Amino acid sequence: LFSLRLQKWAVFALSAGSSLGCLCCLLGLAVSIGLTLGSQGRALLAPCAVSDITLAPISRECPFDPTRVYVSPPWAVGAS
Numbered sequence: 112l113f114s115l116r117l118q119k120w121a122v123f124a125l126s127a128g129s130s131l132g133c134l135c136c137l138l139g140l141a142v143s144i145g146l147t148l149g150s151q152g153r154a155l156l157a158p159c160a161v162s163d164i165t166l167a168p169i170s171r172e173c174p175f176d177p178t179r180v181y182v183s184p185p186w187a188v189g190a191s
Contacts, residue, residue, distance in 0.1 A: 113121075
């Protein structure tokens, strides 16, 4: 259907695009690790400045709840 040369170029272009995306992700990961180590981890919980501790888990000021246990549903891990 398509020539062998066209298929090779398509695979090359997809591979180059995937590699570029991977490099961008690695750069972002390296920057976030560097910022975390540079601030000694203090910046992770810095946005969680809620005066009333009962509102902390549902507050939009905190990007995550460090006290919550995240559990996958049984269907997601393949258990019946």
